[in-house]
Amino acid sequence: DQQVKQNSPSLSVQEGRISILNCDYTNSMFDYFLWYKKYPAEGPTFLISISSIKDKNEDGRFTVFLNKSAKHLSLHIVPSQPGDSAVYFCAADSGGSYIPTFGRGTSLIVHP
Amino acid sequence: DTAVSQTPKYLVTQMGNDKSIKCEQNLGHDTMYWYKQDSKKFLKIMFSYNNKELIINETVPNRFSPKSPDKAHLNLHINSLELGDSAVYFCASSPALRDRGRGTEAFFGQGTRLTVV
Numbered sequence: 001d002q003q004v005k006q007n008s009p010s011l012s013v014q015e016g017r018i019s020i021l022n023c024d025y026t027n028s029m030f031d032y033f034l035w036y037k038k039y040p041a042e043g044p045t046f047l048i049s050i051s052s053i054k055d056k057n058e059d060g061r062f063t064v065f066l067n068k069s070a071k072h073l074s075l076h077i078v079p080s081q082p083g084d085s086a087v088y089f090c091a092a093d094s095g096g097s098y099i100p101t102f103g104r105g106t107s108l109i110v111h112p
Numbered sequence: 113d114t115a116v117s118q119t120p121k122y123l124v125t126q127m128g129n130d131k132s133i134k135c136e137q138n139l140g141h142d143t144m145y146w147y148k149q150d151s152k153k154f155l156k157i158m159f160s161y162n163n164k165e166l167i168i169n170e171t172v173p174n175r176f177s178p179k180s181p182d183k184a185h186l187n188l189h190i191n192s193l194e195l196g197d198s199a200v201y202f203c204a205s206s207p208a209l210r211d212r213g214r215g216t217e218a219f220f221g222q223g224t225r226l227t228v229v
Contacts, residue, residue: 002154034217043116043202043220044155089155099145100218102155 003027004092006103014111019077021106023090026071030092034100035064035075038087047088048075080110115139118203118221125193126229133188133224135203143167144186145218146178147202155202161186193228200225 005024013019023033031052036044050057050064050073057064063076077084087107091100118135125131137144146158159178160167166178175191190197204218 036220041222043204043222044218045220046217049217087153091155099157099160101157102147104153105155 004090004101004103006090006106008106010107012109012111013080015082016079019080019084019108019110021075021088021108023073023103024071025092027094029094031095032093033066033073034091036089036091038089038105044089082110082112084108085110116203116205116219116221118224120224121222122225124227124229127193127195129193130191131193133201135186135221137184137205137219139205139219141205141207142183143206145204146186146188147204149200149202195228198226198228
């Protein structure tokens with residue numbers, strides 16, 4: 001029962017271009033969404049989040065968009081840099097749980 | 113100065129053994145978690161402790177038991193290890209639940225790769 005789905009296991013992008021990572025969720029109770037970045041042999045690190053009362057949150061090169069009606073969110077990285085190469089996890093939680101549920105991650109490779 | 117540290121980083125052990133993984137956070141957070149990342153790469157919550165009280169316990173075998181001697185530590189004890197327990201285990205911590213409108217941004221340790229042979 002995958003409540004948070006990241007259907008693309010990998011994504012390859014050229015340096016300077018836009019990276020778009022997608023995430024879908026099924027639980028309509030989710031009201032807070034987070035993106036984490038993970039390098040090999042390290043733990044995930046928090047990147048950016050968005051509350052369900054918003055449809056966009058921007059932090060530097062990173063922007064998260066939320067489409068509640070479609071139960072879909074996406075992370076945009078512009079411009080992409082080789083150092084962005086990592087696994088990106090989408091996570092979501094609800095006011096009743098406060099325990100984030102994670103997707104299986106998307107491996108982003110940014111080519112120089 | 114590591115915010116969330118867990119030891120050991122690697123652990124290889126035989127079936128049937130009992131082992132522990134330690135976790136410490138120096139962020140003053142009230143909530144700590146244990147996650148398991150299995151072979152399919154999903155990060156699945158195992159336990160969460162808030163102010164030393166277990167607030168959620170997903171359907172994990174009772175061979176797994178969290179121990180929290182204080183707010184800064186949440187250790188994971190595993191009895192009678194099985195082959196299927198092989199995975200990477202992550203400890204994490206976060207501020208008080210939804211404090212001042214914030215979400216559950218968690219800080220993770222570097223992970224412990226457990227291999228049961």
